[in-house]
Amino acid sequence: MRADIFCRVVDNYGDIGVCWRLARRLAQVPGWRPRLWVDDLRAFARIQPGLDPEQARQQCLGIDIVHWTPAPPADLTPGDVVIEAFACDPPDAFLAAMRQAHPVWINLEYLSAEAWIESCHGLPSQRPDGLVKHFYFPGFTPATGGLLREPGLSAERDALQASPEQQESVLRALGVPPDALSRRRDGARLVSLFCYPDAPVDALASALAADPRPTVLLAPEGVAPSLEAACAAPGRPTLVRLPFVSQPDFDRLLWCADLNFVRGEDSFVRAAWAARPLVWQIYPQHDQVHLDKLEAWLARYPATEGARALIRAWNQPDSPQALGPALATALEPEAWQAWARAARDWDAAQADRPDLAENLAAFCAELAKKR
Template sequence: MEIKSLDIFCEIIDNFGDIGVVYRVAKEFKSIYNENIEIRVFLNRLDEFLPLNKRAKNVGYQKIDGIEYITNEYLAKNICTFSPANVIIEAFGCNILEGYLNKAKDESSLLINLEYLSGESWIEEVHLMESPIGAKKLRKYFFMPGFKENTGGVIVDKLFLNRKLEVQNNKSIYIEKYLPDLSDRDYFIGTIFSYEKNFLPLLNVLLKNGKNNCLLVLGQKSQDSIKIILEKLDFVEVSKDSYEMGNLKIKFMPFLEQEEYEELINVVDYNFVRGEDSFVRALLTGKPFMWHIYLQEEMAHMDKIDGFIERYKEVLEEFNLEIPLNIQTKLLRDYNLRDSNSLELGRENYEEFFKEFEQISQLTKAYSEYIELKCNLIDKLNRFILKY
């Protein structure tokens, strides 16, 4: 089926992950089809979108780089003037305005429920399963992102891959762009973007590793977590939002646009990230990572972590690096073993992770190549629509 027009619906709750995924999907489809497709993104609010793109405004309707961004409120007020697209993406099971959906049942062809990313094996059975909606023309299917070939995969967008290559080939330029005060020394650099967490064990390991370390802290929750530790230790504020103690420099980074964040995580040595979209970006850098998964009731998030670990090991066990693989996955599990987001000390021990850093780097590079080759969500989604 030809994709003449694409409408994407997103209901933002309390973080940047949902809009981050939707924003990326919209941009990638636009880059594939250029002027041959009309793309509209419908949002319940704009609070999280505005920081992601500095050209975005707090208005009901706007067009940026050929993509229309429309609030649900604007859609409701002007529903009589809207015709639904022939392909609709419902991100993460969000609610679509009833007036729009009633029109779509008669006028549109395909509705895709793009679900949250998961490594659990059950999603393989649900992926591309039809969900009856009682419409004569419109049909709805589940699209389940995951880490195996027979799932929906993850968003591997060419815009990101091109940006990654550009940073790799011009690292000094991007160090100067984001970290000009580090350009005169050789630093071991990592990023932290997390929910609330006690990072004292991490700082203690970095203070003893004999390297010039720099830790870039992003996001309010991460920064608030680190600030409490800085007040207890002998860190000295050397400039605005920059602190030093011994061989460790900590920098609080300003909020970055999506494209800027992608440049930053490709220029550093390792990334500790949170959520879904940032996690996939971290995987695609090929650099060592930790993933702070979104907390769920009754620790249901641990099933997702264990599912990812199983998929991760399935791919990497052939490299005969069992010790570093077990060290990384154990730390990943301990990093997330919690029933609340708090500043209590967890079980994680970072010492072995950094001792085996070079071999872990081999694993993460190999995994990024696997994801890029076998689990490209954009390609899978596009092929499914075209074959429909």
Template sequence: MQSQDFSVYAPTDGSATEAWVFVRVIDNFGDVGVGWRLSCLLAELLCLRVRLWIDDLGALDRLVPEHAGYQPQIVVETWQDDEAAMQRQLAAVADPVLVIETFGCDLPSAVQARMTECRPLWLNWEYLTAEDWAVDLHAMPSLQANGLEKYFWFMGVDAASGGLLREADYLAKRTAFQQQVSMQQAFRQQYGLPLQHSGQLWLVFAYASVCWPQWMAMWRQADAPMTLWLAGGQVVDSLRAAQVIAPDALQQDGDVYVLDKLTLVRIPFVPQAAFDRLLWLADAAIVRGEDSFVRALWAGLPFFWHIYRQDDDAHLHKLHAFWNKAMAGWPVGVRGAFMALSDDLNGAGNLDGLRRVEVWQDLYANWQNWVKAAAVWSEMLHAQDSALEKLARFSHLPLK
């Protein structure tokens, strides 16, 4: 399917400059992470004043602790279920030119009533997927009971999809950081990260799983120096529950635990704005959630995606759809070993201990091919229009 220009909406008098973004927090920081990044890009690239309605301010405060002063064009509102309270909030705000409900969250009836009066562009910003059906449905309208049309925005990796969230200066920032050792060391010191590491450096930000004791055994038996920066507590909790590490190990940020040639480091929780620099320091990564997955794509390094599990294994269709496209040009040896381990990580495979080690050694032997393949895929994605560039074209809102 060829990329299309869905130019369906434009402000009539140029006076409407406010966008509303609605977020319900379901998956810890995943939903708020996408909602905040989208809000920032709407403000920065489309020059909109953004009103972010969110039902869990605590999650936002942790992910973006400086949000009150970070982006003055974003106003954060508590999304209240009480209809009278919502009515009072709406009475004090300007009409929006754009309303985005993230991930199918249902808008309050008071908001929809307001929309029937000012008739903004209404988008349902869906979860990222590389499945072909999403490209076919991207930007399609759906007539609602209130007479408004809602358009479905599917982010994805295909040129005809809704694209991915990316800052205009991303590549310049990545290059500057990777070329300046002093900047890297200052970042390590700021967050209490080790100034040195042994062997390959992996960033691991993943969900709790029974696979982690098995993967630690795999890496130990591979007998090559390796350092894991463990972000968040879920992987550590899995290792402690399986008695792979001592009960009092890795309790505090900065704690180190050594298993033969494998060095585990518990790193502090970093705000969203700092996550890219963790990836830029790493040789490879295991990431979870949508926002972290996209940042790993932009970083261009080898990584596994520990995808959020869904009923009936629906997440595996999403996982395979992405990797089948990403690996189209990969060498056969890299592709086979990678997919075996990716499936093993996400509950789709059945590797025994010996086979797991053999597959890892195959992938490790093809390391440079994997590095090159990941970089080439990332460069291809960078060459595509970003989600905000596509949204500007779709909406006729001016792009900065």
């Protein structure tokens, strides 16, 4: 199955993060050969070392990469499957070729825990030109497409989390300096932070400073620029800035951390696979509709009420005063242990199901039989 995946980078790195993981995962499915079209190769290069943002066509990790421009190369015809990520229609010239080839056409939707997606998952949309597009929803239940997860991920994660020496080696390679590693060995909590610009990071730094256990705070370069000032006072978290790294290295970072603050879709799913407590900042939308989506996930996430309160407070940047008490409650020893157990239970329950790529490959194979 030759598959074309189209990715339009709308905001930051979430779109390309999901699409690049999907391309690499589909390449592991027997008989599948994905090709990834990306309109912003510079954003792509931030998370994939070795990618050349100046090249119109290249290979990376054995996968064909095409720079998606208004005039795509005429010699690139549609494969057996066309996957548009998050409703980004392929270019007109490519659509014209699709009308001749009639590939399986998938609109990969955003991840949601809302119940309504189960009734829409897999539904077709017949177009006037004869093409049919099917809507495919990632999700947390067997009635959805599932979550992206690579074979052997749990075993690799468990091996790293069982070895403090390997963890320190990973962190050192990622750029964590010796003094921060020493503080971690002495018992400091390791917290990773990846957030949107409106996250209440100043309140977070104050709340972590009030916790009896010291904190080493890891954040990517350029994210939450006010952290330097917020962490400057004595007793505040030790802030370490890290460069953007490849996706496998980002996974290992999440595995090493005790607590992960993540944003959007890609880093959220990867933090879930870390089997560690996570705080999700959902992508903000008009009229606060994103908070309904957050509540739908919280209804499924088996965390303590204190952890839920912390996650809600993190998603209410206009009310930062709620963050400190919520964090203090969530980090109390008994509550923290219960949250850690819930994170492991959540990981195990989701890992029992087929992953998104397996489900999608099977769905496309069935549709291909009917063409």
